[in-house]
Amino acid sequence: MKNRITQLFNIKYPIALGGMAGVTDARLAAAVSEAGGLGTIAAATESAESLATEIRRLRDITKLPFAVNIPLMAPQAKDLIQVVMESMVPVVITAAGSPAVFTAALKQAGSRVMHVIPCVDAAKKAEGAGVDAVIAEGFESGGFASPFEIGTLALIPLVVDAVRIPVLAAGGVVDARGYAACRILGAEGISVGTAFLATVECTKIGSAWREQILSGRDVSTKILARGIAPVRMLANRWAEELEKLISAGVTKKEIMNFIFSGDPMSSEDGPFACGQGVGLIQRIRTVKEIMEDFVTGSEELLKRMATGD
Numbered sequence: 343m344k345n346r347i348t349q350l351f352n353i354k355y356p357i358a359l360g361g362m363a364g365v366t367d368a369r370l371a372a373a374v375s376e377a378g379g380l381g382t383i384a385a386a387t388e389s390a391e392s393l394a395t396e397i398r399r400l401r402d403i404t405k406l407p408f409a410v411n412i413p414l415m416a417p418q419a420k421d422l423i424q425v426v427m428e429s430m431v432p433v434v435i436t437a438a439g440s441p442a443v444f445t446a447a448l449k450q451a452g453s454r455v456m457h458v459i460p461c462v463d464a465a466k467k468a469e470g471a472g473v474d475a476v477i478a479e480g481f482e483s484g485g486f487a488s489p490f491e492i493g494t495l496a497l498i499p500l501v502v503d504a505v506r507i508p509v510l511a512a513g514g515v516v517d518a519r520g521y522a523a524c525r526i527l528g529a530e531g532i533s534v535g536t537a538f539l540a541t542v543e544c545t546k547i548g549s550a551w552r553e554q555i556l557s558g559r560d561v562s563t564k565i566l567a568r569g570i571a572p573v574r575m576l577a578n579r580w581a582e583e584l585e586k587l588i589s590a591g592v593t594k595k596e597i598m599n600f601i602f603s604g605d606p607m608s609s610e611d612g613p614f615a616c617g618q619g620v621g622l623i624q625r626i627r628t629v630k631e632i633m634e635d636f637v638t639g640s641e642e643l644l645k646r647m648a649t650g651d
């Protein structure tokens with residue numbers, strides 16, 4: 343298929359891997375790119391050196407386009423931006439900060455730029471800053487959340503109506519139904535996190551996180567640290583501990599330290615970010631299987647809708 347997103351990024355399908363700190367490494371990103379999407383290396387917990395290494399590692403696996411995700415609030419963000427510019431990364435996905443600061447420089451260096459936004463005003467600001475596309479991230483998403491709490495179903499058409507640049511939808515998209523729904527809402531593509539956690543190629547999470555994803559259901563995630571540093575995580579024993587700490591009045595810094603304190607590779611409970619769509623995940627699949635489900639499954643659904651089946 344061809345649309346503005348596939349043409350902008352030179353990819354087969356308008357499906358991106360959402361950057362997931364400490365999880366979306368070169369291997370997982372390359373698998374998504376090889377399957378026709380846009381694989382994303384998450385840089386949030388990388389140093390400049392380790393990010394440069396991951397980028398080289400990805401380029402050893404695939405020659406296809408890929409992205410690097412940089413939350414601009416990360417203390418080392420400036421160094422990471424320098425690395426992506428020097429490495430001529432095809433697509434940079436910025437988040438959590440102002441797109442006005444680095445977009446022009448990144449585009450000058452030859453990268454396409456997307457910015458993650460949670461509301462219409464932020465989408466307009468990103469468009470004004472010159473980004474090529476926005477990722478509109480609904481409240482269903484795993485990871486840090488916006489205080490506005492706008493769900494994907496309302497957010498996508500609102501953003502699509504407000505900007506001229508293409509919009510990717512994120513948050514709660516796990517299967518062909520979610521993908522087709524987002525396309526109908528006007529998104530020209532999707533950015534998916536949680537669904538790709540349960541893949542053969544996702545090797546950065548341990549048995550505890552994996553098992554909790556596979557046994558997850560509709561009520562298995564929770565927004566924690568509301569009003570301080572809202573984050574959607576699995577509602578496990580660890581989440582209860584954080585809630586106790588918050589009631590005891592710990593500082594934002596202590597909360598952030600606690601969120602990042604766990605070992606993702608552990609076989610024990612930990613601070614595991616995860617989206618509301620987790621209940622739809624039944625088994626570990628390959629990245630290719632997930633991509634095929636999105637692409638062929640949504641085509642079938644849309645055909646069935648058109649014929650009234």
Ligand SMILES: Cc1cc2nc3c(=O)[nH]c(=O)nc-3n(C[C@H](O)[C@H](O)[C@H](O)COP(=O)(O)O)c2cc1C
Nearest residue numbers: 360361362363437483484485513514535536615617
């Ligand atoms: C474990 C985890 C880590 C994440 N880390 C980041 C990150 O480092 N940077 C970022 O911009 N978004 C991050 N996100 C959000 C994802 O990029 C993506 O937007 C989100 O997962 C989409 O919603 P979904 O989980 O319902 O698919 C993270 C999400 C998860 C589940």
